[in-house]
Amino acid sequence: MEKLTKEEVLHVADLARLKLDENEIEDYAYKLKAIMDSISLINSIEVTDNEMTISPSTAKISLFKEQENKTISKADALKNAPNKIDPYIYVGGSIDE
Amino acid sequence: MSNYKITVGIEVHVELKTRNKVFSEVLNDTTAPVNTLVNEIDLGYPGTLPSLNENVINYGILTSLALNCTVTKHMHFDRKNYFYPDLPKGYQITQLNTPIGTNGYITLNSGKKIGIRELHIEEDTAKSLHQDNKTFLNFNRAGVPLLEIVSSPDINSKEEAGEYLEKLKELLLYLEVSDCKMEEGSMRADVNVSISKTNDLGCRIELKNIGSIHEIKDAIEQEALRQEQILSNNGTLKEQTRKYDASKKETILLRNKEVGNDYRYFKEPDLPYVDITDEQIETIRKKLVLLPDERRKIYLSKGIIPINVEKIIKNKEYSDYLNNFIDTDLDFKVASNLLLGDISSYLNKELISFSSLSLDKERFKSLVDSLSSKKISSKILKEILSSYLTTTDSIDTILKSKGINLNDNLSDLEAIIKQVIIDNNEAVLDYHNGKEKAFQYLIGMTMKQTKSSFSPQAVKDTLKKLLDN
Amino acid sequence: MSNYLDLSLEEIHTLLKNKTIKPIDLVNECFSKIEKNKDYNCYITLNKEQAEAKAKELENVPVSDDLLFGIPIAIKDNIITKDLKTTAASHMLYNFVPIYDAYVVKLLKQHNMIIIGKLNMDEFAMGSSNQTSYYGPVKNPLNKDLVSGGSSGGSACAVALGMPFLSLGTDTGGSIRQPSSFCGVVGMKPTYGLVSRYGLIAFASSLDQIGPITRTVKENALLLNAISEKDSNDLTQEGKKEEIKITDDIDLSKLKIAIPKFYLNDKIDKEILNKFNEIKSLLTSKGCQIDVVDIKYLENSVSLYQIIALGEASSNLARYDGIRYGYSTTKFTDINDFYKATRSEGFGPEVKRRLMIGSYLLSGANAKVYYEKALKIRHAMIEEFHNVFHAYDYIIGPTTTTLPYPLGANNDDPNKSFIDDILTIPVNMAGLPALNLPIGYSKDNLAIGMQIIANRFEENKIYNLANYLEQALNLGGKHE
Structure with a gap:
């Protein structure tokens, strides 16, 4: 049975920011390949025009005029943050520029 | 002289100074106290959806027209997906496929046109502060509207780069769409530099986070030199992102570019298409006077x-x-x-x-x-x-x-000047010997006596008349 | 214990109006029922104190003519409730207390409804048996050994048990209709764009809709009327064009109904097909014109769903990074490790699986090749539906392919796990309204449902036919 390479699986896990153990890597190597094989069948389907439906919504967009200020309090902004030192929310771990 | 040709392309981000943010009805003011101008949309809270600011679209149209761009009349937004602490939703709403403006240009003083490939609307990220191995986040800037203006690689010297940026900045200031303060980050430029002996472009090096137009010019010069040294020593260049150290006058490696960023762009389903009418464009075009x-x-x-x-x-x-x-x-x-x-x-x-x-x-x-x-x-x-x-x-x-008397009684003036001529024998002699300075001196002496109460022209004319008689 | 919650909405309203009962009586009865039926695991969070306070507060408010006044309602836990914990059944949001109300919640509060609590569901609405919930599965109200269906399992089961008899669910690929079918209740997936999504924790933005789950068709219409006001916060929403009105005398002889051939395929359980054919005969006998039609692309909807729903989900769930809210790991080496540890510890296996698939399908060249193709087929499928509705008033079919199955049945095959939804997904792809109507029971007394589908914003039509069938079948909502 065909499968993805370990590197390909790890790239996807990296995009999704998920950790995988060796078993999961092996598992996804097959799973993702199987999904792709079944999905690739759609390429043989003919469609008459090239139009794409991003959303079934038929709403006409309405843009806001600059009249309000719907800001919330700083306390509410910080309320759910696991790591905070008023007035900041912070995260540990170094980051390159 | 080097026989390498420098090619530069510049991506400029400017913060628009609309009253509100782009996707939420929160005030746009990055100078406000930390985390006081945010709401659940800016924080990327679960369940939130973007609104869209009409004025951001208008500013985008105005700038597109000023940069001689074609305005895209049927446009949508796209999601650019990546993880970063300053990016609340884990994606940035931007315009990949339908930028609001395309195919424009800026004309340099030499008459050379620098192409503007596209101009698109996107949202700014939160501002981060790195300290003690932690990243502190201020979300006031999250959702501030940005215009990204992408030049074609038509720039061939640091001078052209400088002039392009000055012209662009001047135009944006005159359109009153942005403050364009590079030192405060309301205008930011990423500069792509490559050198080549042929017409094919060389390896592209991106220079980021440079603080002023002056430093950008220096950075381009130093980076071109660095690339030339490597190439003339038979070295090879790799695609990189570098920054500029102005004190050492050299560019410094930030990171090697990976196999290409995998941003998984797709069309933003939460925002319907924006349709721009010809009437709208013409109304805005009328504002484009006296650039x-x-x-x-x-x-x-x-x-x-x-x-x-x-x-x-x-x-x-x-x-x-x-x-x-x-x-x-x-x-x-x-x-x-x-x-x-x-x-x-x-x-x-x-x-x-x-x-x-x-x-x-x-x-x-x-x-x-x-x-x-x-x-x-x-x-x-x-x-x-x-x-x-x-x-x-x-x-x-x-x-x-103030007791200043603008006297027009010329006989009074003549009397004073006659006395000045008597009192300044030497200068009068010098004047007759053709020394222009002597004349200025005599005017000065006269003004002193008149306490400037006669008009300068009157003093000049009368003095000349009396001296030449 | 009182049994006011078994009365009709009109009867309860009269009792409230003439002060025979007070809202607190309904609230107390509801909480005792919930306590009695604890093992069904319908609720993640109870809103006892606030509900009681609200009921007491309403004693000082004159009872309006609004039938929803003082009526208890429960809400699926992926709909944001201010100051009331909202988890989406995920460990990722185990401690998340929202700072704003979803627009639909605002509307319920304006109607003076009383929010009883937050209902169990599949984690982030990803699942169709309510077994992916971090808080454990919901059991089937007709048989505790079987699944409730999902993802709105708690919403459907609570209504079936009358605790209370009104709830809100959400539907991305069948998440209202399928559990409603399994639990024997009425569930409406409204037109995409009828109900505001502001405050609905997004799974797949272009498919998600909030809808009502109730014990009767009329109550369903009433609740949908209440939640479909125009909201400027959701730019994809249009809101209702007019109030839904149900008439008890519908002229069936003028109706033209289409049944897609695909909706009669051999993957569908025989008992379900038989029950559905009885309905078909009933309608034909009343003069309806019913034709079996071929609708192209329906068989591709699972592929489209995987690409579109999981692609959008991989982006929508990127915000759960442990920084601004929710679960946050304490052991990590650098920022990327922080993200990965937080997300791997916070999300359950099904969510991670879908995020992997979604990320993969959008990565590299895949977005261009598959995602854009999927959007084109989606467009073509909508055109197909459009053509059918040119000639027909309704599309009908079974809601599910199977009867409720035993708890613990594992669906690990990535391609099979969406097969449960093949009859419900096309409606979401096209943004159509569709209602699950209970139409009877299997020989083992398990609920069977059918879908009534109409053109966009034709909920009114659906309710009228559903109401007729409900009266004609007279199942009476008795399950025990």
Whole structure:
């Protein structure tokens, strides 16, 4: 049975920011390949025009005029943050520029 | 001389100074106290959806038109997916496929056109502060509208790069869409530099986070040199992102570019298409009057000296003010001197802005007229300016109240000058020997005696007449 | 214990109006029922104190003519409730207390409804048996050994048990209709764009809709009327064009109904097909014109769903990074490790699986090749539906392919796990309204449902036919 390479699986896990153990890597190597094989069948389907439906919504967009200020309090902004030192929310771990 | 050709492309991000953010009805003010101008949309809270600010679209159209771009009339937004602590939703809403403007240009003084490949709307990220191995986040900036302006790789020297950026900045300032303060981050430029001996582009190196246009020019020069050294030593270049250390005058590696960023762009399903009508475009086009280059032409034709033209253009308040007088007989040369000289000094001394003066147009014109006709001297101007700017009194009233007598009785003047001629034998001799300085000296002595109460022109004419008789 | 919650909405309203009962009586009865039926695991969070306070507060408010006044309602836990914990059944949001109300919640509060609590569901609405919930599965109200269906399992089961008899669910690929079918209740997936999504924790933005789950068709219409006001916060929403009105005399002889051939395929359980055919005969006997039609692309909807729903989900769930809210790991080496540890510890296996698939399908060249193709087929499928509705008033079919199955049955095959939804997904792809109507029971007394589908914004039509069938079948909502 065909499968993805370990590197390909790890790239996807990296995009999704998920950790995988060796078993999961092996598992996804097959799973993702199987999904792709079944999905690739759609390429043989003919469609008459090239139009794409991003959303079934038929709403006409309405843009806001600059009249309000719907800001919330700083306390509410910080309320759910696991790591905070008023007035900041912070995260540990170094980051390159 | 190096036989490598430098090719530069520049991506400029500017923060728009709309009242509100782009996708939420929160005030746009990055100087507000930390985390006080945010709401659940800016924080990327579960369940939130973007709104869309009409004015951001209008600013985008205006800028597109000013940059000679074609406005995209049926456009949508896209999601650019990546993880970063300053990116609340884990994606940035931007425009990948349908940028609001495409195919424009900026014309340099040489006449060369630098292409603008596209101009698109996107949202700014939160501002992060790195300290003690932690990242502190201020979300006031999250959702501030940005325009990204992408040039074609048409720039072939650091000078062209500098001029392109100056022109772009000047235009955006005149359109009043952005403050364009590089030092505060409201204008940011990423510069792609490559060198090549052929017409094919060389390896592209991206320079990021440079603090000023001046430093960008230096950085391009240093980076081109670095690339040339590597290539002439038979080295190879890899795609990289580098920054510039202005103190060491060298570019420094930030990171090697990976196999290409995998941003997994797709069309934003939460925002319907935006349709822009021809009427809308034409209404906005009407606002595109008197852009900087047009003003330059007018000022030069009205006799302002080139160096002052540039100074006036740099100071949009002055330029806008002068434009009130385009259809009058105002002496623009004298007016520009007055603005750039005594009025600027006065504003600096008083620490106030020109707009806070609310200088009446009629009063400005009569002041310029008096200077232009030499009714008053620049010396008298200095004595009366402060009163003139802070009261509604006429020039004559102020002169009177200060005891300055603009005397027009020429016999009085002749008497004084005759005495000056007697008292300054040597200078008179020098004058007759053709020394121009002696004449200026005698004018000075006369002015001293008259306490500048005669007009400079009258002093000059009378002195000449008496000396030459 | 009182049994007011078994009365009709009109009867309860009269009792409230003439002060025979107070809202607190309904609230107390509801909480005792919830306590009694604890093992069904319908609720993640109870809102007892606030509900009681609200009921007491309403004693000082004159009872309006609004039938919803003082009526208890429960809300699926992926709909944001201010100051009331909202988890989406995920460990990722185990401690998340929202700072704003979803628009639909605002509307319920304006109607003076009383929010009883937050209902169990599949984690982030990803699942169709309510077994992916971090808080454990919901059991089937007709048989505790079987699944409730999902993802709105708690919403459907609570209504079936009358605790209370009104709830809100959400539907991305069948998440209202399928559990409603399994639990024997009425569930409406409204037109995409009828109900505001502001405050609905997004799974797949272009498919998600909030809808009502109730014991009767009329109550369903009433609740949908209440939640479909125009909301400027959701730019994809239009809101209702007019109030839904149900008439009890519908002229069936003028109706033209289409049944897609695909909706009669051999993957569908025989008992379900038989029950559905009885309905078909009933309608034909009343003069309806019913034709079996071929609708192209329906068989591709699972592929489209995997690409579109999981692609969008991989982006929508990127915000769960442990920084601004929710679960946050304490053991990590650098920022990327922080993200990965937080997300791997916070998300359950099904969510991670879908995020992997979604990320993969959008990565590299895949977005261009597959995602854009999927959007084109989606467009073509909508055109197909459009053509059918040119000639027919309704599309009908079974809601599910199977009867409720035993708890613990594992669906690990990535391609099979969406097969449960093959009859419900096409409706979401096209943004159509569709209602699950209970139409009877299997020989083992398990609920069977059918879908009534109409053109966009034709909920009114659906309710009228559903109401007729409900009266004609007279199942009476008795399950025990």
